Amino acid sequence: MTMSNYDPFGTASSVFRVLDQLGRPGTRTARPLAGMPMDAYRVGDNFVAHFDLPGVDPGSIDLQVEGTTLTVSAERSVPEIEGAQWAVAERPFGSYTRQLLLGRNLDTDRLEASYHDGVLTVSIPVAEKAKARKITVTRADTPAAVESGEHRTIEGDQPAAEARQS
Numbered sequence: 199m200t201m202s203n204y205d206p207f208g209t210a211s212s213v214f215r216v217l218d219q220l221g222r223p224g225t226r227t228a229r230p231l232a233g234m235p236m237d238a239y240r241v242g243d244n245f246v247a248h249f250d251l252p253g254v255d256p257g258s259i260d261l262q263v264e265g266t267t268l269t270v271s272a273e274r275s276v277p278e279i280e281g282a283q284w285a286v287a288e289r290p291f292g293s294y295t296r297q298l299l300l301g302r303n304l305d306t307d308r309l310e311a312s313y314h315d316g317v318l319t320v321s322i323p324v325a326e327k328a329k330a331r332k333i334t335v336t337r338a339d340t341p342a343a344v345e346s347g348e349h350r351t352i353e354g355d356q357p358a359a360e361a362r363q364s
Contacts, residue, residue, distance in 0.1 A: 234270065234296040243324045245304055249296065252316035253289070259318060263306045270318065271295045303327075 238247040251259065251272050258273040273293040300306065305325040312319050 234272070234294055236296065238298075240324075245300070245322045245324070247298065247320045249318040249320070250316065251313070251318050254313075254316070256313045259311075259313060261309070261311055261320065263300075263309065266300045266302055268298045268300055268306070268309075268320070268322075269295060270297075270320070272318070 235250040236247055238245070240246070249270055251274075254272045254274050260269075260271040262269045262271075271293065274291050276287075276291045300322065303325055304322045306322060309320065309322045311321075
């Protein structure tokens with residue numbers, strides 16, 4: 199999981215950029231996408247991740263799993279509006295990718311993804327073999343014998359069957 203830095207002056211910088219751009223009509227400041235914010239958690243037997251992808255065409259979203267790496271790619275296009283003279287263009291655009299290293303206990307063959315209201319939701323179930331399970335212990339009045347091909351007696355090196363016949 200990638201951490202991003204918080205910029206306490208980001209809002210102020212944004213306001214100054216807008217004021218600056220208003221003084222120069224026709225200049226565009228739209229910038230490439232810098233990140234893909236994500237929330238991730240486990241609920242029940244599923245690992246769930248939500249990726250913020252506002253304005254992204256769902257057809258541009260690509261998910262790939264290779265080994266234990268999930269790669270999410272998407273693209274947000276610059277709007278092409280005929281005859282528009284841009285005063286401010288700060289909404290990010292472009293292609294971007296995020297990778298997650300998944301645990302081996304997830305069943306990536308059953309991964310499900312949906313996109314709604316600008317949020318991509320990925321749900322991956324925990325593999326059956328990794329789920330906690332209860333082992334039932336039965337009561338035995340005598341110790342259970344473990345069968346193997348050959349039994350030896352304590353006294354000698356003869357197999358148990360030969361010892362009984364002697």
